[in-house]
Amino acid sequence: MADVFINSQYVGKVDNASTFTQDIRDLRRKGSLSGEVNVYFNETANDVFIWSDAGRARRPLIVSKEGKSLLTEKHLQQLDSNEITWADLVRQGIVEYIDAGEEENALVAYNVEDLTEEHTHLEIESFAISGITAALVPFGNYTPSSRLIIGSKNQKQSLGFYAANYHLRMDMDANILHYPHFPLVKTAIHDVTDYHEHPSGQNMIVAIMCYDGYNMEDGVILNKGSVQRGLARSTYFRPVSAEELRYSGGLIDEVSVPDKEVKGYRTEADYAFLEGDGIIYPEATVQEGNVVIGRTSPPRFLSSLDEYNLSAAIRRESSVSLKHGEKGVADFVAITENEEGNKLVQVRLRQERIPEIGDKFTSRHGQKGVTGILVPQSDVPFSISGVVPDLIFTPHGVSSRMTISHLIELVGGKVGALGGRFVDGTLFKSEAEEDLRQELTQLGFNEDGKEVFVDGRTGKQMLARIYVGNMYYLRLRHMVANKMQSRARGPIQLLTRQPTEGKAKEGGLRLGEMEKDTFIAHGASLLLKERFNADRAVIPVCEQSGLMGFYDARKAGRSVSPLFGDNSDMANVEMSYAFKLLLDEIRSLGVYTKLNLKNKY
Amino acid sequence: MADHTKVLNSYKKKLPPSILEEIKDLFPSAGTDKKLTTVLDSTVQSYEDAKINPGECVGLVSAESIGEPGTQMTLNTFHLAGVAEVQVTTGLPRIIELFDAQKTIKTPMMEIYLKSPHNKLENIGKFAARIKEKVFGELVQEFSLNIFEQTLTVNLSKELLDNFGLAVKELVKSLKTKAKGFNIEFEENKIIFSQKGKTEEIKDLYNLKEKIKAVKVGGIKGLKQVLPVKRGEEYIVLTAGTNLKDVLALDEVDTTKTVSNDLYETFAVLGIEATRQLIIDEVYKVIESQGLNVNIRHIMLVADIMCANGQVKGITRYGVVSEKASVLARASFETPIKHLINAALEGEIDNLSSVVENVMINQPVPLGTGLPGLVTKMK
Numbered sequence: 001m002a003d004v005f006i007n008s009q010y011v012g013k014v015d016n017a018s019t020f021t022q023d024i025r026d027l028r029r030k031g032s033l034s035g036e037v038n039v040y041f042n043e044t045a046n047d048v049f050i051w052s053d054a055g056r057a058r059r060p061l062i063v064s065k066e067g068k069s070l071l072t073e074k075h076l077q078q079l080d081s082n083e084i085t086w087a088d089l090v091r092q093g094i095v096e097y098i099d100a101g102e103e104e105n106a107l108v109a110y111n112v113e114d115l116t117e118e119h120t121h122l123e124i125e126s127f128a129i130s131g132i133t134a135a136l137v138p139f140g141n142y143t144p145s146s147r148l149i150i151g152s153k154n155q156k157q158s159l160g161f162y163a164a165n166y167h168l169r170m171d172m173d174a175n176i177l178h179y180p181h182f183p184l185v186k187t188a189i190h191d192v193t194d195y196h197e198h199p200s201g202q203n204m205i206v207a208i209m210c211y212d213g214y215n216m217e218d219g220v221i222l223n224k225g226s227v228q229r230g231l232a233r234s235t236y237f238r239p240v241s242a243e244e245l246r247y248s249g250g251l252i253d254e255v256s257v258p259d260k261e262v263k264g265y266r267t268e269a270d271y272a273f274l275e276g277d278g279i280i281y282p283e284a285t286v287q288e289g290n291v292v293i294g295r296t297s298p299p300r301f302l303s304s305l306d307e308y309n310l311s312a313a314i315r316r317e318s319s320v321s322l323k324h325g326e327k328g329v330a331d332f333v334a335i336t337e338n339e340e341g342n343k344l345v346q347v348r349l350r351q352e353r354i355p356e357i358g359d360k361f362t363s364r365h366g367q368k369g370v371t372g373i374l375v376p377q378s379d380v381p382f383s384i385s386g387v388v389p390d391l392i393f394t395p396h397g398v399s400s401r402m403t404i405s406h407l408i409e410l411v412g413g414k415v416g417a418l419g420g421r422f423v424d425g426t427l428f429k430s431e432a433e434e435d436l437r438q439e440l441t442q443l444g445f446n447e448d449g450k451e452v453f454v455d456g457r458t459g460k461q462m463l464a465r466i467y468v469g470n471m472y473y474l475r476l477r478h479m480v481a482n483k484m485q486s487r488a489r490g491p492i493q494l495l496t497r498q499p500t501e502g503k504a505k506e507g508g509l510r511l512g513e514m515e516k517d518t519f520i521a522h523g524a525s526l527l528l529k530e531r532f533n534a535d536r537a538v539i540p541v542c543e544q545s546g547l548m549g550f551y552d553a554r555k556a557g558r559s560v561s562p563l564f565g566d567n568s569d570m571a572n573v574e575m576s577y578a579f580k581l582l583l584d585e586i587r588s589l590g591v592y593t594k595l596n597l598k599n600k601y
Numbered sequence: 602m603a604d605h606t607k608v609l610n611s612y613k614k615k616l617p618p619s620i621l622e623e624i625k626d627l628f629p630s631a632g633t634d635k636k637l638t639t640v641l642d643s644t645v646q647s648y649e650d651a652k653i654n655p656g657e658c659v660g661l662v663s664a665e666s667i668g669e670p671g672t673q674m675t676l677n678t679f680h681l682a683g684v685a686e687v688q689v690t691t692g693l694p695r696i697i698e699l700f701d702a703q704k705t706i707k708t709p710m711m712e713i714y715l716k717s718p719h720n721k722l723e724n725i726g727k728f729a730a731r732i733k734e735k736v737f738g739e740l741v742q743e744f745s746l747n748i749f750e751q752t753l754t755v756n757l758s759k760e761l762l763d764n765f766g767l768a769v770k771e772l773v774k775s776l777k778t779k780a781k782g783f784n785i786e787f788e789e790n791k792i793i794f795s796q797k798g799k800t801e802e803i804k805d806l807y808n809l810k811e812k813i814k815a816v817k818v819g820g821i822k823g824l825k826q827v828l829p830v831k832r833g834e835e836y837i838v839l840t841a842g843t844n845l846k847d848v849l850a851l852d853e854v855d856t857t858k859t860v861s862n863d864l865y866e867t868f869a870v871l872g873i874e875a876t877r878q879l880i881i882d883e884v885y886k887v888i889e890s891q892g893l894n895v896n897i898r899h900i901m902l903v904a905d906i907m908c909a910n911g912q913v914k915g916i917t918r919y920g921v922v923s924e925k926a927s928v929l930a931r932a933s934f935e936t937p938i939k940h941l942i943n944a945a946l947e948g949e950i951d952n953l954s955s956v957v958e959n960v961m962i963n964q965p966v967p968l969g970t971g972l973p974g975l976v977t978k979m980k
Contacts, residue, residue: 520956521661523969532963576963589938591945 002041004048017041017048021105024050029063029093040101049101058097059128060090061108061121069112069122070094095124110428127188127427135189137364138412138425138472139405147403150366158362158474159234160200166237170334170346174237175353175477177202178230183364183472184416185409188426201474202232203417206363206410207381207389207453208398208467214372220361221392225377227355231390232475236351236482237331242293242320244343251298253318255279255345258296264317266291271319273330279345280330287327291319292347324506325485327351351481358480363471365406367397381462383451389468406471411436411449413470418443497535497577508534535577543569546594548580571597608634608641615645656972660906661956663899670893671696688841689862695887699880702864702907702915709866711824713838713848714858720835728853729827729838730764731820737776738814740767746806753794753806755813762790767819775818780809821847845870864913873908880904927951929958 002017003010014020021041027033038056040049063070071094078084089095098106098121109119110126127135133152134140140148159177163169166176180199183190190196204226215221222231244253256278257271270291273284278294286292296315322328331350338344355361355371362368375392382388398406405425412423415436424431441447450465485503492499499508511531519528540549542561549570552560561568573595583593605628609621624644628637653659674693690698690707698706714720719728743756757769769787776792777785782805783794794809826841843861848854849870861867862883868876884900906921907914914920918935925931928944928951944951953959956966965971 516960517661517665520960520966520968521658521665523656523658523971525959525966525969525971527970528960529963529965529971532960536963574963576961579962582961586941586945589941589945591941596950 002046002048004050006050007053014048017046021048029096031091035090035097038099038102041105051099051101056099058099060095060097060124062095062124063093064109064115064119064122067115067117067119069115126429130427132189135187135427137405138185138187139408139430140427142408143365143403143405147366147401151364154362154366154368154476155200155364155474157476158200159477161198170239170348171237172239176235177475178233178235184470185412185423185425185472201472203413203470204231204390204473205387206391206393206469206471208393208395210394211375211392215392215394218369218397219372219394220369222355222371222374223377223380223388223390224374226390227374232355234353234475236353237348239346239348240292240320241344241346242295243338246342247298253295253297255293255295255343257294258317258319261314262296262317263314270321279333280347282330282333284330286322286330288322288324291321292330293320293345295319353479353481356480360476360478362474362476363406364474365403367403367406368476379456381453381455383453383468385451391473408433410467410469410471411440413472414449415439417470418445496581497537499534532576536574537577537580538572538574539580540570541573541595541597543571543597546596548583573597605634605637608637612641616648620644656969658968659902663902666895666899670895673893674891691887691890696884699884700903700916702913702920704865706863708841709843709863711840711843711845711848711861712859713840714855715837715853716855719853720837722836725829725836725838729829731766732824732848733827734820734822734824735765735818736814737772737816737818744810748803751796751806753810755792757790759790765819772818776813776816779812779816783809868913873911876913877904877908880907927955927958929961930955933957
């Protein structure tokens with residue numbers, strides 16, 4: 001007697017659980033039950049679980065009976081001639097979707113040849129067990145699974161040719177790689193997914209060696225000559241948009257070049273790129289602060305009293321301009337309407353991104369790294385046959401991570417480049433390393449992929465022979481240009497008068513609690529005081545009441561005590577604004593914070 | 602043989618007695634006074650150089666010096682498989698326990714050193730067995746309930762009785778209070794309980810059996826586990842559970858070396874100086890066991906602070922921090938509003954004499970360069 005559960009609800013008991021589950025599966029294959037039902041018999045707990053709810057990850061497998069696959073040559077021919085489709089196979093019970101539970105009862109063969117009586121299913125393709133993105137890593141079965149996951153995750157961040165109509169789209173943070181390549185070492189997934197139509201990397205010549213430590217700790221070194229010839233160059237697109245918002249009282253924003261009378265008018269130079277319609281002209285090169293879309297808004301808080309007041313009727317400036325540190329070229333202008341029927345202006349900014357120090361690159365094996373230096377081509381080490389690497393990768397990255405596939409791809413790429421063909425690196429079915437090495441010797445190169453190198457700076461032959469070949473490298477979207485920021489003086493927060501935080505607000509880098517402690521530990525208290533001067537405030541304090549006073553405009557700007565008025569001696573006290581705020585907050589608790597003043601000297 | 606006493610005495614004000622003593626021992630007696638003076642002068646120089654400058658921020662440096670390696674400490678105890686040992690909390694949990702001066706610690710433990718004849722291999726086992734806290738249940742070989750006669754017969758293990766040095770007669774004495782309403786007879790290795798009135802149920806006998814199992818019959822209260830181990834040339838006893846007062850009262854115990862790892866017990870029995878030394882030893886033990894290197898002076902400073910006013914105070918908002926003079930400093934540590942309101946009720950004045958307050962109001966901290974002031978003579 002086994003307990004039966006449907007979607008984790010207990011429904012009853014059955015006598016023979018294994019025939020019961022088999023019956024359900026047969027009914028499903030016949031089409032009497034929905035194909036979305038899965039059943040799982042847990043023998044140790046003697047429970048049967050039937051699942052039909054949403055949210056289960058399921059994968060298709062070919063059903064196998066008595067050691068024979070139900071999918072026959074005939075089916076394949078029919079599929080080829082479009083007589084039947086995938087859906088027909090599912091309907092006929094030849095292919096079925098299995099969830100994580102039912103998988104426990106299944107014995108799946110990887111290949112047709114492996115099928116025995118015991119097998120219940122056959123894998124559609126052996127590399128399908130890894131999933132699509134992980135199968136994009138060539139020679140994946142030579143590398144730890146953790147690196148495959150990292151490698152496939154990295155590929156999602158790579159720049160490439162994401163959409164053929166990119167020039168018509170207004171995508172946020174879009175990147176296009178110039179001259180993307182199809183990888184020399186490919187996997188079957190590349191063919192299946194038409195990778196040649198949306199490639200996302202370039203085949204580079206990679207040498208695995210050190211170069212003055214510029215590639216230590218996962219750095220990569222780029223050949224400046226290659227970069228100048230266009231290696232890994234990309235374009236960055238970012239749309240800027242402005243909407244004509246409607247306000248109560250029939251008032252509306254207006255996209256136009258603002259008048260000089262407008263409240264908050266910037267300098268004339270800032271509006272220099274705007275055409276008559278208030279929108280920037282295409283191909284204008286803009287810098288930070290330049291207005292891209294000119295716009296004015298109706299005055300705020302328009303009450304009935306103000307209608308006769310001339311100054312209040314002046315419109316406000318609300319143009320969209322480039323933020324701190326931004327620059328680019330106005331690439332494309334679109335004027336349209338949004339869902340609410342408001343006029344919407346979008347300007348796409350374009351920026352050419354030449355690889356620079358700090359840009360991120362990766363191979364397909366989870367071996368990402370940041371550019372450490374761009375070496376002039378004359379200084380880059382080269383092989384005696386005259387080949388100069390585009391990229392120098394550090395050997396120390398391999399030992400601990402054990403990414404053997406990275407090393408094999410290098411040889412594979414070399415064979416592919418020299419032999420003028422694509423090398424197959426499909427998971428479990430890749431070309432044998434032995435064959436690749438042999439082919440390399442036939443092409444006139446060392447069997448181990450190593451070559452004698454010459455240091456470009458000294459012209460001397462290097463002591464070690466260098467492992468060099470072709471690899472598919474990806475440029476990742478994390479570029480310093482998007483992240484770099486510095487500040488000396490800048491905006492402050494209204495409440496605390498301390499510097500703002502974060503790049504978007506041109507913020508400072510916080511000198512925090514522990515950093516403060518280091519100053520004190522060094523006894524540098526005066527330096528610390530200076531460092532924290534950002535919110536310095538001089539506040540008049542009443543010597544009698546110890547309360548903070550205020551300036552009274554009616555009394556010629558003299559400061560006044562809140563208790564004794566001007567019958568009091570007011571002293572100017574320097575303190576941090578944050579402390580003034582703290583005093584205010586404590587006072588709001590109903591606590592009288594009295595400052596007992598004493599002359600400092 | 603020259604007598605150097607006069608020269609040495611003249612340096613009494615410049616050097617501490619321990620250093621003078623050391624020089625006295627090491628300096629060859631044939632040496633001249635002049636040479637001794639040279640030695641002493643350069644010693645004074647080194648001694649002065651080693652002194653910390655005024656305004657040096659020792660507390661913060663200590664905090665950083667302990668805190669930084671503290672981040673690398675492994676969290677849990679290491680165990681050696683197959684080795685009999687008393688489990689001890691080490692690592693970060695133990696450090697927290699010590700610095701917070703927690704009242705109940707996870708693994709109270711003692712190291713009992715013994716005087717000469719007892720610290721030998723042949724005597725140590727017997728001593729350990731004797732001091733271990735024993736309950737009646739441990740000694741029992743068999744309980745038998747006789748339903749017809751309404752009796753409970755307890756057969757005791759002779760071997761264990763001998764081992765622990767207990768007599769049946771004494772056992773009966775300590776059981777008497779728990780077995781009210783029962784007649785007790787005893788023979789060698791056997792105790793028989795019987796109902797006084799025949800009316801009562803068998804359940805009472807069963808309850809009695811459970812009750813007397815837990816009766817403490819010997820040993821020192823609190824010492825749940827004993828483990829004789831070899832430490833150097835001698836054998837000592839490690840215990841789980843502590844009872845410093847009763848252990849020190851035993852004649853065999855070397856009272857100068859025996860320690861408990863419980864701060865409050867040590868404080869109650871031996872006083873504050875011993876507690877301070879215990880804090881230093883225990884913290885240093887943990888830091889050493891983690892393979893870290895922290896100068897002992899930092900730990901000494903913390904221990905000094907914790908014991909400064911004659912009581913053990915943890916580095917918590919109830920302990921050391923509550924003693925801070927500054928309201929703002931206390932408020933900046935934990936529970937700010939509570940401190941501010943209490944300060945308001947008492948009308949406290951903050952003299953802004955320490956570090957945190959001055960950082961808050963952005964005034965120079967009275968340390969390092971912020972410490973000295975200039976005084977000018979006006980004419």
